[in-house]
Amino acid sequence: MGEKVEDKQLNGRLFLMMSDQQAMRELKSLWEKYQNGEPFEYGYGKWKSLFSQLKDIRLWDVQDRFYNTGLIDVLNEKIAIGQETIKFEIELWFRSNPSKRLEASNTIKQLIQTAQGKVINESTIEEISYHAILVETSINIFDDLQNDSNIKLIKADSIMYFRPVGQTVVDFPPTNEEENETDIDPYEVDDSLSPVIALFDGLPPLQNHQLLKDRLIIDDPDNFEEAYQASERVHGTTMASLIIHGELDSQDLPLKRPLYVRPIMKPNPYAYGVRSEHIPEDILPVDLIHRAVKRLFEGDGG
Helix, strand or coil, rough: CHHHHHHHCCCCCCCCCCCCCCHHHHHHHHHHHCCCCCCCCCCCCCCHHCCCCCCCCCCCCCCHHHHHCCHHHHHHHHHHHCCCCCEEEEEECCCHHEEEEEEHHHHHHHHHCCCCEEEEEEEEEEEHHHEEEEEEHHHHHHCCCCCCCCCHHHHHCCCEHHHEECCEEECCCCEEEEEECCCCCCCCCCCCCCCCCCEECCCCCCCCCCHHHCCCEEECCHHHHHHHHHHHHHHHHHHHHHHHHHHCCCCCCCCHHHHHHHHCCCCCCCCCCCCCCCCCCCHHHHHHHHHHHHHHHCCCCC
């Protein structure tokens, strides 16, 4: 074990939602008093102990909407290859009141239209307090990411985060479709048993992949198979084989139950010169996973 360091200072962020604007103003006033060394009124002394642990208190701003989302890196990559438009996710602050939620959604959609963008999809999942809009706009709306930006969409109070879409998985080298043709597994799968493991990944299997033959239940309600060539079914095939057989040089017996597979990725059309698979840019990842899990347990929708 490493030596324990007692006095090490750690960075962290705490997000606070206030009941109304008045409560927010009072909190900011207390913080300003603390910074200026002014005395606190009776009953407010414990705020000093809290403030002594903080570096800053401020309103949610433009920079926070991009913090640790990865969108800035994606923007730079797309600008470098000369792409003029970009698809991205706008996650809104979730409102439990449906009318307030609709009002916020309509406001953001109007700002998207003003920015000459278009709405591709919208998803609300009340169980996890999730509300997001999938958008396509000109990439230059992100040229100015300052709080005084003249792009109102960037500064909209209803927006919690801007996130990238179309996440890409690791690239894989070319695979020989015939390489497993003779590796026939002597242990058969028991079709009478229901799956207990689900794989959300790319589409398996490679053609003539005997190690996976009759071992998969592939559920593809979005018809992702249409986008695949046989040679592109790499990541899903690899993961399915690993789950069922483990490492192929091990002595472990394969699973007796079939494996449930739901494709959630397609070949990446923007991966020039290399092969990779990604969640399509015209789908909200959280919405896709939610639909997949709901279908798995409830047999509902897609």
